[in-house]
Amino acid sequence: MDYREKAVNCVKDTALPVQMQWFRECGSNLEAYCQKYGETEFFFAKVIEPGHVYEMGYPKCVCPEALAGGKDASFCECSRQGMIYVLENMMPQKHIEVEVIETVLSGAEKCRFKVTVE
Incomplete structure (x- = not known):
């Protein structure tokens, strides 16, 4: 299965416009974005290493297909690819890596991803 294509189709008209708006509202600053929008009902984000490493995810599984x-x-590769796509659109000049830490489908309480920005 091509999770990248599936993820892009899922988030391009939903999560992407919302998160792009939030990011712009924060002056296109990822630390400010994490601080302001890092704890919502459907998303969380925190700074681990400013300018470089973040933890982002979902407090519960938000994928209708998985649910x-x-x-x-x-x-959950689909969620990882969706996160990469959104972040690449937010920061096209940066290299983004996203690693799965844990997911609801793997038995965890929430879905957590390590995001590295270079």
């Missing part, structure tokens, strides 16, 4: 059942943790 419908029958998906294992490998399906």
